[in-house]
Amino acid sequence: MDALKLISQDSLKENVSEAIKVGNTVKVQVKIREGERERLQAFEGIVIARKGAGVSETFTVRRVSYGVGVERVFPVHSPNVESVELIRSGKVRRSKLYYLRDRVGKAAKVKQKIN
Numbered sequence: 001m002d003a004l005k006l007i008s009q010d011s012l013k014e015n016v017s018e019a020i021k022v023g024n025t026v027k028v029q030v031k032i033r034e035g036e037r038e039r040l041q042a043f044e045g046i047v048i049a050r051k052g053a054g055v056s057e058t059f060t061v062r063r064v065s066y067g068v069g070v071e072r073v074f075p076v077h078s079p080n081v082e083s084v085e086l087i088r089s090g091k092v093r094r095s096k097l098y099y100l101r102d103r104v105g106k107a108a109k110v111k112q113k114i115n
Contacts, residue, residue: 008055013077020059020076022047022097023090023110028061028074029082040082043072046090046110048097062100064108069101089113 019026027044045063048071052058057076062069074081090110100108 011055011077016076017084017086019084019086020047020050021089022050022095023092023113025087025090025110026061027085027087028072029085030074031080031082044087045070045072046097046100048100050095062097089115 024047025045026047027042029040029042032039032041043061043063045061047059048062049060050057051060055077058073059076060071060073062071064070089112091113092110097110100110
C-alpha cells in the first residue's frame with residue numbers, strides 16, 4: 001500500500017488551483033487529441049461538485065449550451081487539464097449544487113462573492 005501511495009504522490013499537481021471551489025465560475029482548458037494533432041478546448045461553467053481525494057479527486061462543471069444543460073467531470077490532477085481559470089467567485093452554503101439542475105434562467109444563477 002505504501003508503494004502505491006509513493007507512485008501516486010509523483011502524479012499529483014503541486015499547486016491545485018484555488019479556482020476549483022464549489023460555486024465558482026471557471027474556464028477549464030482541456031487538451032484534445034485529434035489524430036496526430038493536439039489542441040486546447042475551453043469549457044466554461046459553474047463548479048457544482050468536488051469529489052474524492054488524492055489522485056482520484058474530481059470536480060464537476062455545469063453550463064447551459066443552447067438551452068441544454070451540459071456537465072463534465074474533470075480529474076484535478078489530470079495531465080489533460082491544462083489550466084483552470086477563475087472567472088467569478090460564487091457565494092454558496094452547500095458542498096454540492098445539484099439543485100441547479102432543476103433551475104432554469106436566472107434562478108440557476110449563483111450569487112457573486114464580493115472580496
